[in-house]
Amino acid sequence: MSPTPGLGNRDLEAERAAARARLGGQKLIPQGLPTARIDQLMPSPENGRKTLHKVAELARTLKSDGMNTAMTVLPPDVFLAKYPQHTAAVQKAVAEGVVYVVHHGHRRLAAAKEAGLTEVPVLVRHTIVSPRIAAIQENLQRMGLNPIEEGEEFQQTLQEVDEETGKVYSQRALAERVGASQTYISHRVALLRLVPELRQAVVNHWLKEQGVDPDIEGLLLPVRPAATVYARLREDLQQSVATGTLAYEDATVVAKLREDLQGAFVEGKLTIEDAAEIAKLPHGQQKLPDPLERAKVSQEPEKPVVQPAAPAPNPAPAPEGEKSPVPTPRVEPTPEGVAGQGDGTGNGNPEPSPDAQPPAPPAPPAAQGNGDGDRKPGTEVEVAVPRVIELREEKDLDQLVLALIEHLTDEERDYVRQHLL
Structure with a gap:
């Protein structure tokens, strides 16, 4: 009776021992896919994909990890048996050293050339019913992971350590490795x-x-x-x-x-x-x-109204070489054509209206200027009401800058301009 039911008189253990004896202790190592040089491959003239996308991204991946998916190729005679109209182009390529016509993998071929690869794995097919139907079937059967499954794969990979850097993968590094964008x-x-x-x-x-x-x-x-x-x-x-x-x-x-x-x-x-x-x-x-602040936020800040001060007589000129301690008051210029009109004083002030407020009393006399900013008696300086600007948007910052510039003298403006240059 056979030691193993269904095998007749065969002794599998004895056959294995005999095979090991013939090999002399050597182990059988399965061979990988055959490879072909880049210059031995030509793109198919019947390729349905006219525009190849993201070739550069795939090239970066191939340069670091190599090509893991073999390209399907056809011998020239198998290809011409289906598409004899390309005989001249294929024969010319064969004369230049081409061995196979690429059937699937045109984007990989272009990326391999850009990455500088010399050899790529190929899967040679000698029998095929219709190359075009086979290409359509491969595209239809090539169904990748859905976005959630991709996210899970990415998340798991981001917890692994990059062998090249010794650090956990960042999204940017992972994007470069897989040929995708970080976004x-x-x-x-x-x-x-x-x-x-x-x-x-x-x-x-x-x-x-x-x-x-x-x-x-x-x-x-x-x-x-x-x-x-x-x-x-x-x-x-x-x-x-x-x-x-x-x-x-x-x-x-x-x-x-x-x-x-x-x-x-x-x-x-x-x-x-x-x-x-x-x-x-x-x-x-x-x-x-x-x-309590909602009403304030909902209202736009009102532009303050600054009452122009009465023009003061010109201050006494400072000694030569010394800057006057009293800045020249800046008053709105009198419109052309009304100078000298008004109260008959010849100072260009218009006739006050009946509703106008009486002028403010003169400032109390001050001591003679000593160069520390003291004013001469009777000299009045325009005091502007402070402007309140809430910086809530970028345009409010522009408003603040303009308000500050308005309160600079010509000399100060020149100094700021030279400093910026």
């Missing part, structure tokens, strides 16, 4: 913060784009708004999105708030108008509005 990776990692209902909505949108289930119904979320808006919301607000009680327009505003202020919005302590105003500020400056 692509960050968006998919952000999707992992979504509640299950919104994750499924992202997958549903992806399935519909892939044509897997074009009749799918329910909430559909593209990757970008899901990652940049909804993933920044608290879970209870995400549930409101899933149930349809929080509109996208409001979600874009609330997503810019800190988590505690999002809670205040949920509790009704913040209106959407309040949230819109607070969202303009960085997170470090965001806070609940003070009820």
Whole structure:
């Protein structure tokens, strides 16, 4: 009776021992895919992909990790049996050293050339029903991971250590290794913060784009708004999105708030108008509005009205070589054509109206100037009312700069201009 049922009189253990004896203790090592030199490959004249995208990104990946997926190639005679109209072009390429025609992998071939690779793995096919149908089948069967699955793979990889640097992968380093953009990776990692209902909505949108289930119904979320808006919301607000009680327009505003202020919005302590105003500020400056200040915030600051001071007589000239301690008062110039009119004093002041306020009494006499800023008796200096400017937006800063410039003398303006130059 056979030692192993169903094998007749064969003794498998004895056969294995005999095979090991013939090999002399050597182990069988499976051979990898054959390779071909880059100059031995020619692109297919029947390639349906006319424009190759992201070749440079793939080239960076191939340069660091090599090509892990073999290109499918055809011998020239197999290709010409289906497409004899390309006989002249293929024969010319064969005469120049071409051995195979690329069937699948034109983008990889272009990236391999840009990366400077000399050899690439190939899978040689000698029988094929229709190269065009086979190419369509491969594209249809090539279904990648959905955005959530990609995010999980990226997140796991970001916890691994890069052998080249000895550090944990950053998103930028991972993007360079896989040939994607950092934004692509960050968006998919952000999707992992979504509640299950919104994750499924992202997958549903992806399935519909892939044509897997074009009749799918329910909430559909593209990757970008899901990652940049909804993933920044608290879970209870995400549930409101899933149930349809929080509109996208409001979600874009609330997503810019800190988590505690999002809670205040949920509790009704913040209106959407309040949230819109607070969202303009960085997170470090965001806070609940003070009820007493709401009216002040809602009103634009009024421009102060400065009453022009009466022109004072010209101060006594300072000794030569010494700057006068009293700046020349800057008064609005008298419009041309009215100088000398008014009260007959010849100083160009207009006739005061009946409702005009009486002039202010003259300042008390002061001691003779000693060079420390004392004024001569009777000299009046215009005093401007301070302007209050709230810096809430960038344009308010421009208003402050203009207000400061207005209070500089010509000499001070020249000094600032020379300093800036």
